[in-house]
Structure formats: structure tokens, C-alpha cells
Amino acid sequence: MTDVVTPTAADSGSSATEQFQQRDRARGSATPADTARVDAMATEALEALRAVIRKYQLTYAEYHAVKAWLIKLGEDGEWPLFLDVFIEHEVEKIATEGREGSVGSIEGPYYVENAPELGSAGTPPMREGEPGTPLHFFGQVRTVAGEPVQGAVVDFWQADADGLYSHFAPGIPEWNLRARFTTDAEGNFAIDTVHPSPYEIPIDGATGILLAAAGWHAWRPEHLHIRVSAEGYHTITTQLYFEGSDHVEDDIAMAVKDELILAPTATDDGRGEQVRYDFVLDPA
Template sequence: MTDITTEKATAAASGAAATEQFRSKQQARTAEADTQRVDTLVTELLTATHDIIRRHQVTYAEYDALKAWLIRVGEDGEWPLFLDVWVEHTVEEVAGEVREGTKGSIEGPYYVPDAPILPAESTLPMREDEAGTPLLFQGQVTGVGGSPLPAAKVEIWQADDDGYYSQFAPGLPEWNLRGTVIADESGNFRIHTIQPAPYQIPTDGACGQLIRAAGWHPWRPAHLHLKVSAPGHQLITTQLYFTGGEYVDDDIASAVKPELILSPTVAGDGSGNEVTYDFALDRA
């Protein structure tokens, strides 16, 4: 396994990569903001901030500390991390209120589009000596009514056994543990990967400073990231967790939902674990 400790991943480097990915995604969006909507949201946000200041009698020393911290968030490129960890789960909750199919969860800052296309049964790109327990992740993609969705697209990405994501940490192959799996004619897929481990969000930057100051922990439970889509249906972005895993009940990102917890069993051939999880997509 490549020794990624020889060139340590930093919050600033990870943040810069996440910021660049977000900017690339935003370039494809052309929708203009509604002036009245912006006025309403920003006014209420500022009003809530003013209320906090008054209720807690915030001092100038505390105000200046906040300004310095906000500046550092930008310098470290950690706005994507901050927003995705502490804000996105509520935005996702609102977006999914009327969805009947599979529950969604946050995308997080480490998604990269256009991962290699793989067949319905495939092994994610990984190093020859990739650490971790082998995992067979299999299932079927259907519509909400149960009709199979042929050639559904299952995008999957995850951290390695050390908690690092390819393209956001040094020493990892470009597409390590990332792939776009095309389900078969019955919507079935079988993905061979490794079972991820819990990991800390970066703590050497501004977000870590906040975590220490507030006395929080920085851990996320082990999880698989997925985007599942099919023509004529709504794309679902979600994360899947593992029963009994650390931090499932205390996720720093508040993104765990009971419906998204997997219960792996020992694989039939004894080589690691396997789990089945089916996706139901809402009509577009």
C-alpha cells in the first residue's frame, strides 16, 4: 500500500481541492437568484445573528475572534467542509421531504464527477494491496413501485482504510475507490470494494479549531457515498452506514438516518463481508 504518511494530507490542501470541485460544479449552473428570495433569506439570517448577539451579550473580543476565524476558514479553503458538515444535512432534509423512495443524505465535499464506467459486477479501482476488509455491496435499482430500472447508474465513492479520499489526499491513485457502475437489464449490481473505516474530518485547519474550541469530536462513522440515477427518475444522493459502527449515533455531520444503516454478513466464501441494499427512485 502506498505510504501516504510521507506526504501528509492537510486541511488546506483538501479544502483547496474541495473548493475547486465546487466551483467547477457551479459553472454548469445558470439559474439566476430571485431578488425577493435572496432578500428574505439573508435578512432572516442576519436577524437571527443579531438576536444571538443580543441574547448572549457577545463582546468585541468574541466578535473579533469570530472575524479572525471566518477569515481563516476562507484561507484554508474550508467553506465546503464547514457547510457540508454542519449545514447540508438540514438542506437535504428539506429537499427530501416529499420523496417516497430511498432516503437521501449529504453529498459532502469529496464527490468527483466522471468516475470510471464499470459493468454491473465489478471491482472498484484500488491498489493491489489495498488495506481493509473486502466487501461485496450488491442490490437492485427500481422505481418506487418496484419496477426494475435497466442500466441505472450507481456512482460510488469512499475513503480508504486510513480515512482518505482519492484526489483530496496525496499518494492515492486518481480514481482509487471511485466508480460509476452501470446496473444490468434488471437493475442489479454487484460491487467489490473494501469496508470503510470511521475517519476524522481534517482538524489542522479552521474547522478543527472550531471543534476544539467547542469541545466536540471530529469523527464521521464509516460510510459509502452513492448517487443513483436512471432516465425519467430523480437522482438520489445518499450515504450508507454500518450497524454497530463507531459514531453512527454521534456523527459530527448529523447525516445518519436509520433507513441507511447496513448489516453486513460474512461472505459465502469467507472472504470478507457482503451486504444487499436496494434503491427505489422517485419519478422525475
């Protein structure tokens, strides 16, 4: 293992917030809010919260504790972490409902745009002697009709063997275990990386306070992040998990789906693992 560094909730939160704000500014306000939808959703959400208050007869002491916690959640910059862990999986289900292609999953708070581009095959930037079992991950991007998609962008990122992400934890080189690949004429890509590690989301901030108060664990199973995009097709964002890994059955983010669980086999030389996973894109 590397010299373990511990990212604080504040550091991770501020990094996640900054990355989101940059992307939000780039997106602009192309989709104006529908007043009727905002009215309906806000009204129902607030009434659902009031119903919980009535059901459990919330006291003023508990109300003030909740109020203080919400303030701390903002001060710690943890809204991206909190929303991505506890809310995004439901939004993702709705966003991809009815698609015939590959199953999606949450993006999470640790995506960073403009990673190094490595062609159709290669090794993401990593430290000399990067800890972890070598993993050869490869596959094909194709349409729902079975045609290969040339030039699809396979955006790849993952945590290291300590469960830490570059750009979000101190002491990790920029772009470590992050890269973009572009499929060849047959829609193929190949990535030589390392097997990731399960990790505990930061618990020293407001999110950790909630987890402790509710008696919930803070662990996510090891996973690879993939975002596949191509002109004329819906982008698929997903996470790929590993058969038999810790917390694959009780992921705190509730993002694991059976279709996303990998079962690697040993490489021919016995020095690592290999696994294939193909991505099927729906037409936009």
C-alpha cells in the same frame, strides 16, 4: 494499513473548492435568484445571528475572534468542508421531503465526477493489497412501483482503510475506490470493494479551530457514498453506514439515518462481508 499520509485542511479544502467550482461552472446560472426569497432568508438569517449576539452579549474581543476565524475559513479554502459538515444535512432533508423512494443523505465535499465506468458489476480501482475487509455490495435499482430500472448510473466512492479519499489526500492513486456502474436489464448492480474506515475531518485549519473551541469531536462513521441517477427520475444521493460502527450515533455531520444503516454478513467462503441495499427512485 498503508503508509499513513495526513491531508492538511488547506489541501483538502483547495481540492474540494476546485471540484465544486468545476461543477458550478457546468451547472451555469439556469436558476436565477428570486429576489424576494433572498431578501427574506438573508434578513432572517442575519436577525437570527444578531439575536445570538444579544443573548450572549458578545464582546468586541469575541467579535474580532469570530471575524478572524471567518477570514481564515476562506483563506484555508474550507467553506465546502464547513458547509457540507454543518449545514448540508438540513438542505438535503428539504430537497427530498415528500419522496416515496429511498432515503437520501449528504453528498459531502469529496465527490468527483467522471469516475471510471465498469458496467453493472466490478471492482473499483484500488491498490495492490488494498487494506480492508473485502466487501461485496450489491442491490437493485427500481421504481416506486417496483419495476427495475435498466441503465441507472450508480456512482460510487469511499474513503480507504486510513479514512482518506483519492483526489483529496496526497499519495493516493487517482480514482482509488471510485467508480460508476450501470444497472443491467433487471436493475441490478454489484460492487466488490473493501470495508471503509471511520475518519476525522481535517482539524488543522479553521474548522478544527471551531471544533476545539466548542469541545466537539471531528469524527465521521465509516460509510459508502452512492449517487444513483436515471433519466426520468429524481437523483438520489446518499451515504450508507454500518451497524455498530464508531460514531454512528454521534456523527459530526449529523447525516446518519436509521434507514441507511447496513448489517453485513459473512461471505460463504468466510473471507469477507456481503450486504444488499436496493435503491427506489421517485419519478421526476
